[in-house]
Amino acid sequence: MTWDDLRVDHAGGAVVKSRSPSYKGHRYPVEIISHCVRLYHRFPLSFREVEELMLERGVVVSYETVRRWCLKFAQTYAGALRRRQPRPGDKWHLDEVFIKINGERRYLWRAVDQDGTVLDILVQDRRDKAAARRFFRRLLKKTGAVPRVIVTDKLRSYGAAHREVMPSVEHRQSRYLNNRAENSHQPTRQREHAMKGFRSTGGAQRFLSAFSGISPHFRPRRHLMTAPDHRAEMAIRFAIWDQVTGVTSQPAAA
Structure with a gap:
């Protein structure tokens, strides 16, 4: 019950x-x-x-x-x-980092708003246009919102996916403007080290999705x-x- x-x-x-x-x-x-x-x-x-x-x-x-x-x-x-949580802010910071899953390189995609609130994470095998497009569409669906501006590094996949999925949104690409998203990866790195890596993509997605919702609540x-x-x-x-x-x-x- x-x-x-x-x-x-x-x-x-x-x-x-x-x-x-x-x-x-x-x-x-x-x-x-x-x-x-x-x-x-x-x-x-x-x-x-x-x-x-x-x-x-x-x-x-x-x-x-x-x-x-x-x-x-x-x-x-x-x-x-x-x-x-309150509605997400209108400025989204996106970033991707590699993680080791069963000894192989995979990529953890993350989006946070200007207040550092984690909007979503997604573990994927690649960081190409298809992966960026998949993450963009997932973000829009999950948040139910469209940002005013997105901030990314200079990975070309972001630009290609942006033009296809959300062309009306301002896109800023700079290696110096995305500290908000990069800093958000630090607790994940700590857990990855403590857990000695992840054993499967599905397991990593399940844990990191829960972790990104629970851990920031107490931080x-x-x-x-x-x-x-x-x-x-x-x-x-x-x-x-x-x-x-x-x-x-x-x-x-x-």
Whole structure:
């Protein structure tokens, strides 16, 4: 059984319903499941390290169980967090970096807006025109918005795909203007190193999609805040996490 929780749509101010995930059949409390998923996606930890941290707190749970929880719930949590974000800004920064999957080179495409909010990621085999076009179309469909300007490096694939998919959007190409997207790759690099690479393209896409939705939620722009403001902001974000995971929105017992 699932339950509804009410949230405020930041884009329009309307109160809408979002649905919490079902935990039917799980013998562990929701608090433990959501906490393990948060630990794994927020910090560069292995499943065994999460198991150890939970054991320190008196909770006996195997690393395999933590792995199954992450596979089952992380995407749902990330999607719920994304739906609570305000509409994306009108300036998008796009970039691609190579990652190793089972020893072979693949490319991670990423888009963020001018505030650093991750709009989407996509793991692909190539970085040619077809790959750029696929990423552009995915972005437009997923965000439901069209940017005023996109900023990329000088990879020719961007220009070719831009002319075909969104020719009316201003396109700025420079190796010096795209630090916003390049900086957004850093947490991913940390996780890639901690995980010793990825084993499959599908696995990398699933993990990085969830990771890009969960990790930034707990990474406010700390350098722009005072310590009290940061603590207050984190309290809000923890409360939102509890809501989307169902910790604070369960129905009363019958």
